[in-house]
Amino acid sequence: MSIRTRNWLLLAPAGTLFLALLIVPLTVVLVFSFGERAPAGGVVPAFTLEQYANLPARWTAFKNTLTLAPIGTLAALLIAYPLAYFLAVRVDPRWKTILLILVIVPFWTSILIRSYAWMFLLGGRGLPAALEWIGIEGVRLINTPFAVLVGIIYGYLPLMVFPIYVSLDRLDKRLLEASSDLGSPPWRTFLQxxxxxxxxxxxxxxxxxxxxxxxxxxxxxxxxxxxxxxVGNALVDLFLQSRNWAYGSAVAVALVVVMLITVTAYMRLLNRLGARRDDVAIM
Structure with a gap:
């Protein structure tokens, strides 16, 4: 058996699973997006661009997603980086495991339960009531973009902490000592x-x-x-409530396209920054 044949055989199980669980469902959604809504709900096979022409009707959902998703990601990064840095560089190794477990603890509870907890904290009997008690009245937190942003940061913070922690924990501490020995202040060592x-x-x-x-x-x-x-709420409404599978599929395809464009641009930016960093290091 040749090496090429052996490699194909080794890749076959994962490739088949990838094809069955990702490519085939996406193909079905793409085909549905060119169809029409059946009278009783579902989809009627057709070839029309009507569903894509109606995408502006869901512009609010796309706008909220494309606004709060990047803001939530950036906010989670700004909170997670100092925490990960503290865990990886500053904490005594004897306490690292305990503190990392505390970061994981929220994942042991369903996101549904955690969201209910935030509904109470941000609702009328939570933080607004406490603010009213100290003289700050008329504050409304629940059912606002701020409340959604708080839930996003709380729910996804551990996913931001751990990759950064792993990178910092693998950092060769001798590089930091060398930078300090060469006279760099702490802030310059951090930045460079x-x-x-x-x-x-x-x-x-x-x-x-x-x-x-x-x-x-x-x-x-x-x-x-x-x-x-x-957009996720729009998809739930279109598929489960109004049963307009054709329009829901078009919205889903548009979301995938937006994600592909955004992720591709993000990866290219990272590659350029990495190339510049390597050039500076060589110089």
Whole structure:
């Protein structure tokens, strides 16, 4: 048996699974997007661009998603990086495991339960009541973009922390000592050594969080109260409520295209930054 044949045989199980669970469903959705809604719901085979022409009707959902998903990803990064840096560089190794478990603990509870907890905290009997008690009245937090953003950060923060933590934990501490011995202040060591070497973790964390946020529907539904609509909420409504599978498929295809364009641009930007960083290191 040749090496090429052996490699194909080894790749066959994973390739078959990839084809069955990803490519085939996406192909079905693409075919449905060119169909029409059946009188009783579902889809009638056809070839029309009517569903794509109606995409502007869901512009609000796309706008909310494309606004809050990047903001939520950036906010999670700004909170996660100091935490990951503290865990990887500053904490005594004896305490790392315990602190990492505390970061994981929220994942042991369903996101549904955690969202209900935030509904209470941001609702009228939660933080607004506490603010009213100290004299700040008329504050409304629930059913707002702020509430959705809080739920997003809380729900996805661990996914941002761990990739960054892994990058920082693998950092050769001798590089930091060498930078300090050469007279660099701590802030310059961080900007020129620590931050560039942790870029792979930042890129992975941002990618994980952003891709999942683009399809999020539970947090906006619960903390947004139907007033902050994501594309995921639109898909749930189109497929399960109005049963307009053709239009829902067109919205899903548009979301996939937007994600592909965004992720491709993001990866190209990272590659350019990596090339510049390598050029500076060589010089």
């Amino acid at each position: 050594v620590t931050l560039p070497l942790s870029v792979p973790g930042i890129a992975t964390g941002c990618m994980l969080v952003f891709i999942l946020l683009m399809g999020e529907f539970l947090i906006p539904a619960m903390l947004g109260g139907g007033k902050v609509f994501f």
